[in-house]
Amino acid sequence: MPELPEVEVTRMGVGPMLQGQKIHQINIYHKQLRWPIKDELKSLAGLTIKSVSRRAKYLIVQIEQSYVLLHLGMSGKLCVVDKSIAKQKHDHFEIVLTTGQALRLNDPRRFGAVLMFDEKSELDLWLAKLGPEPLSGDFNQQQLYKWTQKRQVAIKNCIMDNKVVVGVGNIYATESLFKSAIHPQTPANKLTQAQCAKLVDEIKLVLARAIKQGGTTLKDFAKADGKPGYFAQELLVYGRSGEKCKSCGSIIETMVIGQRASAYCPSCQPRL
DNA sequence: CACACAACCTGCGAGC
DNA sequence: TGCTCGCAGGTTGTGT
Structure with missing residues (x-):
């Protein structure tokens, strides 16, 4: 959750x-x-x-x-x-x-x-082993670019790594990569500075928006008052495999990256 | 150091 | 109706 x-x-x-x-x-x-x-x-x-x-x-x-x-x-x-x-x-x-x-x-x-x-x-x-908070200034384009340069793993794995940035799990990694138009399997060290900047911005936006909506309730999650969060309604690719991309109409695909299901739009998020 | 993978659990939906 | 299978929001520990 x-x-x-x-x-x-x-x-x-x-x-x-x-x-x-x-x-x-x-x-x-x-x-x-x-x-x-x-x-x-x-x-x-x-x-x-x-x-x-x-x-x-x-x-x-x-x-x-x-x-x-x-x-x-x-x-x-x-x-x-x-x-x-x-x-x-x-x-x-x-x-x-x-x-x-x-x-x-x-x-x-x-x-x-x-x-x-x-x-x-x-x-x-x-707590010392944890990377920067995504909504703080410590998580920024320079910091992410520095990390990506030394890593060859898929960018999705990179942003889900707690040493790079904390708090980004499968849902929000998937969503922010879609919004950044980056294929989740792109090797981290292939990202440009501009793509890193875009990705940082989108991670911050998607997390802030999700907080505002009370989080994402798939099945278990409930707020302290027992009510669900409403961000699930705003998910663009996560959990939408086989459905139409809300942006271009292509069919959303899924692949396994780092042992996790990863949904993406093959048209909006082209491979390099 | 970077990376891949198994492991820890229960519940649920799909398919038979 | 009931069984088995695969999959699910995360993180750590181990082995290469």
Whole structure:
């Protein structure tokens, strides 16, 4: 599910409900996620949530001196509900507040993660390997061109690489390459400076637009209020294999690139 | 360092 | 109706 827009939409929904609240209790219902959830997390009961921020696809909950990192994997959802609401199937982790509300992580495929760091330095170490935020100035034409020059892999793999830029998953990589008129299999080092500039612009535009629309709901994703996001209606190529290109009418094709299905318009995104 | 690929899971739709 | 198969939004670890 969640690429950067979905995580950001989740942060906007959940953050205000958590910030400044005191933790009553932490419940771990199924600790086996991407990595085991540490029992140590329960020691955060009684402490106050200072802030909820985001880096890449991670949500960062600051709880006094400690930090809890949440990742939604492929199928994770977060919601804030009254603690009297019955636990749902695949609810694995919960932070209960003294207000009687609870933040719940539901993740059928369990590719998500809940990590805890005792100090900021440990958190920073974990985040240090990540590339620039796509919506920040650190992600720009020069930076992307520098990366593409030293890589021969398909450009789609390149922009989905967290060291190059974070938060761009299969949906938004597919869409931004279409909007940039670049074939997804183009070797990264064959892109011109102008194409890099265009691609950077389109990635920023498509992510910002998706956030505005509440993210992309394919099936699992829901905002903190349980409602879906509406960006799926604006997808131009992702998931449209065999359908007509909305720009030129050609039939959208699909190929596998880096183990991921990649839709593209053979006419709008010609091979080099 | 760059790259390819398997692995971690459950659910769902298609086809038989 | 029910089975098997293939596929799905992500990331890490291993091997070449």
